[in-house]
Amino acid sequence: MKILSRIYINQENIIFLFDMFFDENNVLLSPSFLNDEKILKLHCYHL
Numbered sequence: 001m002k003i004l005s006r007i008y009i010n011q012e013n014i015i016f017l018f019d020m021f022f023d024e025n026n027v028l029l030s031p032s033f034l035n036d037e038k039i040l041k042l043h044c045y046h047l
Contacts, residue, residue, distance in 0.1 A: 002026075 002022045022028055 005019050020028060
């Protein structure tokens with residue numbers, strides 16, 4: 001399984017760090033932050 005970390009900055013300049021998990025066939029196992037922020041654990045920082 002591979003994990004890709006992503007950084008997303010919204011319009012209020014809040015940084016979201018989130019991970020996406022892929023299986024051996026590069027199929028996304030967890031939805032991205034933009035799809036459903038409730039599913040993934042997010043760490044938020046104000047600039």
